Amino acid sequence: xxxxxxxxxxxxxxxxxxxxxxxxxxxxxxxxxxxxxxxxxxxxxxxxxxxxxxxxxxxxxxxxxxxxxxxxxxxxxxxxxxxxxxxxxxxxxxxxxxxxxxxxxxxxxxxxxxxxxxxxxxxxxxxxxxxxxxxxxxxxxxxxxxxxxxxxxxxxxxxxxxxxxxxxxxxxxxxxxxxxxxxxxxxxxxxxxxxxxxxxxxxxxxxxxxxxxxxxxxxxxxxxxxxxxxxxxxxxxxxxxxxxxxxxxxxxxxxxxxxxxxxxxxxxxxxxxxxxxxxxxxxxxxxxxxxxxxxxxxxxxxxxxxxxxxxxxxxxxxxxx
Numbered sequence: 001x002x003x004x005x006x007x008x009x010x011x012x013x014x015x016x017x018x019x020x021x022x023x024x025x026x027x028x029x030x031x032x033x034x035x036x037x038x039x040x041x042x043x044x045x046x047x048x049x050x051x052x053x054x055x056x057x058x059x060x061x062x063x064x065x066x067x068x069x070x071x072x073x074x075x076x077x078x079x080x081x082x083x084x085x086x087x088x089x090x091x092x093x094x095x096x097x098x099x100x101x102x103x104x105x106x107x108x109x110x111x112x113x114x115x116x117x118x119x120x121x122x123x124x125x126x127x128x129x130x131x132x133x134x135x136x137x138x139x140x141x142x143x144x145x146x147x148x149x150x151x152x153x154x155x156x157x158x159x160x161x162x163x164x165x166x167x168x169x170x171x172x173x174x175x176x177x178x179x180x181x182x183x184x185x186x187x188x189x190x191x192x193x194x195x196x197x198x199x200x201x202x203x204x205x206x207x208x209x210x211x212x213x214x215x216x217x218x219x220x221x222x223x224x225x226x227x228x229x230x231x232x233x234x235x236x237x238x239x240x241x242x243x244x245x246x247x248x249x250x251x252x253x254x255x256x257x258x259x260x261x262x263x264x265x266x267x268x269x270x271x272x273x274x275x276x277x278x279x280x281x282x283x284x285x286x287x288x289x290x291x292x293x294x295x296x297x298x299x300x301x302x303x304x305x306x307x308x309x310x311x312x313x314x315x316x317x318x319x320x321x
Contacts, residue, residue, distance in 0.1 A: 023191050024191070024192060024193045024194070024195075024225060025225070026225050026227045026230075027222050027223075027227075029103075029226070029227060032101060032222060032226055035222075036074075036076070036100070036101060036219070036222075037101050040055050040056070040057055041053060041054070041055055041101075042054060042055070042056065043101075044122065044125050044126075045125075046121040046122060046125060047117070048106060048107060048109075049106040050097060050105060050106065050118065051102065052094050052095065052102050052118070052122055052125075053075070053094060053095040053100055053101035053102045054075070054092060054094035054095070054122065055075060055082075055091075055092070055093055055094070056090070056092045057086045057092075058085065058086035058087070058088070058089050058091050059088075059089075059090055060090055061090075062088060062089050062090045063089050063090065063131075063132065063155065063310070063314070064089070064090040064092060064126075064128050064130075064131035065085065065089050065090065065091050065092065065133075065134065065158075066093070066094075066119070066122070066123065066128070066131050066132070066133050066134070067081065067091065067092070067093040067135065067139070067158075068094075068096060068119070068133070068134065068135035068136070068138075068142050069093070069096065069099065069100075069135075069136060069139050070135075070136045070137025070138045070161075070292075070293075071137055071233075071236070072099065072176065072177075072201075072220065072224060072233060073137075073220070074099055074100030074101075074219070074223050075093040075094055075095050075100060076219060077136065077293065077295065078093045078295060080295060080303070081295050081299065081302070081303060081306070084299070084303040084307075085303070085307075089310070092122075092126060092128075092131075094122055096115060096118065096139070096142070097109075097114070097115070097118060097232070098110055098229055098233065098235075098236060099223065099229060099232070100223050100226065100229075101223075101226065103226050103227060103228050104227065104228025104231065104232050105232065108231075108232075108235065110232060110235050111239070112141075112142070112145050112241075113145075115142045115145070116142065116145050116149055116150075119133070119142065120146070120149075120150060120153075123153065128153075130153055130154070131153065131154065132154070132155050132157070132158065132310075133146055133147070133156075133157055133158070134158030134160065135158070135159065135162060136160040136161055136292075136295060137160075137161055137162065137163050137266070137267065137292065138163050139160075139162075140159045140161065140162020140163055141162055141163035141244075143157055143158070143159060143162065144159070144164050144244055144252070145164070145244075147252045147254055148244075148251075148252065151252060151253070151254055155254075155255075155313065156254060156255045156256065156257070156309075156310075156313050157252075157254050157256040158256070158257050158259070158306065159256060159257070159258045159259070159272070159275060160259045160260075160294055160302075161259070161260055161261060161264050161266075161267050161272070161292050161293070161294065162258075162267070162271070162272070163241075163267060163271075164241075164243060164244045165243060165244065165267075165271035165272075165274045165275055166243035166244070166245070166274070167267075167268055167270050167271040167274055174201050174204045174205060174265075174266060175197060175201050175204065176197060176198065176200075176201030177237065177266075179197070180234055180236075180237040181238065186234045186237070186238075189233075190230050190231060190234065193225060193230065195217065195218075195221045198220050198221040198224065199212065199217045201220075202216065202217060202220060204265065205266060205291060205292040205293060206291040206292060206293050206296070206297055207261065207263040207291035207297060208289075208291065208298070211293070211296045211297060246278050249275065249278040250278045250279070250280060252279060252280075253280055253281055254281065255281050255282075255313055255316070256275075256279050256281060256282040256283070257282070257283050257285070257305070257306065257309045258275055258276050258279075258282055258283065258284040258285070259272075259287070259295075259302055259305065260272035260284070260285070260286050260294070261286075261287050261290030261291045261297065262286050262287060262288050262289070263288075263289060263290060263291050264290075264291050264292045265291065266292045267292065269286060272284055272286070283309060285302075285305045287301060287302070
């Protein structure tokens with residue numbers, strides 16, 4: 001019996017040592033703001049005590065384009081688009097709750113309705129009457145959800161490998177997302193989040209591996225460890241997500257540009273084709289050999305197609321004599 005107790009004691013001691021050695025603590029808020037929140041970043045307070053990290057660039061009197069990042073990403077994912085658009089358009093992007101420098105929702109609310117309310121409140125805070133709303137992955141599903149509630153405010157929508165369709169990926173998988181939805185393992189992830197796992201997760205999301213730079217991996221890793229973001233990730237992946245139905249989506253009569261990487265292993269291109277079939281006023285562009293992040297993997301091609309669509313959107317909005 002004594003030997004058994006000793007063995008158990010040794011095992012517990014080894015587990016404690018392993019935890020202390022491999023533990024990855026939260027990042028420091030002040031350090032992260034200094035590194036990722038300098039100008040042109042700003043922090044805007046909305047309802048519920050949420051201080052939203054956002055960037056608002058370009059002419060303030062131009063057509064506003066609000067861009068939403070995907071799950072476990074942040075506003076930096078849109079940097080290539082911002083560089084190509086801000087001379088002509090007002091480009092706004094923000095870290096959604098549970099992500100980036102915005103951090104955790106004070107009430108721990110990660111329901112879809114809460115994300116929709118945040119979009120509306122950010123638009124109100126920036127005094128936007130009408131705007132184009134776009135999103136990648138999770139941000140795309142939030143775009144659709146917003147359109148279902150507030151289509152009167154939208155001049156257009158941009159869906160980039162958007163979530164929410166009743167079609168799953170082709171089984172390519174993603175280690176980070178898999179761990180986040182796996183009981184026990186996800187609790188370990190709250191305290192032990194190896195940088196190598198973040199790198200692997202990002203590499204599994206894209207086809208153009210050149211965008212998986214050391215700087216990008218550091219940003220994803222550090223933002224995930226912003227206080228509360230790991231808990232938020234686990235909470236989101238633990239929720240049941242009900243896909244949008246065809247009847248609801250087909251009622252969204254908003255001009256929509258759909259951009260999709262044909263090699264997306266997380267959300268199949270068939271989901272993009274489904275959206276194109278249901279939405280009454282949509283244009284679908286597919287990109288061969290591109291994965292889940294076309295805005296980063298193919299910035300030149302996606303920007304060119306986006307600018308053509310935006311020009312047509314402006315022409316259609318002009319009053320006829």
